[in-house]
Amino acid sequence: MAVKRVHLLISGRVQGVYYRATAREVARRLGLTGWVRNMPDGRVEAVAEGEEEKLREFIHWCNQGPPAARVEAVAENWSEATGEFREFSIRYY
Numbered sequence: 001m002a003v004k005r006v007h008l009l010i011s012g013r014v015q016g017v018y019y020r021a022t023a024r025e026v027a028r029r030l031g032l033t034g035w036v037r038n039m040p041d042g043r044v045e046a047v048a049e050g051e052e053e054k055l056r057e058f059i060h061w062c063n064q065g066p067p068a069a070r071v072e073a074v075a076e077n078w079s080e081a082t083g084e085f086r087e088f089s090i091r092y093y
Contacts, residue, residue, distance in 0.1 A: 015038050
């Protein structure tokens with residue numbers, strides 16, 4: 001199966017609700033690499049690489065988030081994987 005990359009911008013109440021930590025757990029469980037971080041404007045940004053099917057499972061989770069989150073929108077931008085990541089981590093802006 002082809003390895004792809006997706007860049008996500010998640011809007012809503014997604015900061016201060018363990019979104020990043022839970023996203024990292026989900027991504028690692030799915031075997032994805034990349035990162036997730038809070039943005040100054042209140043959104044969460046993520047870049048993930050892996051099998052397309054696993055990326056779609058991750059996006060499905062991102063549309064819900066952890067229990068305290070209220071996701072309003074998830075913008076997706078697909079591209080070819082670069083293979084630059086060794087794991088899935090939390091980054092700080």
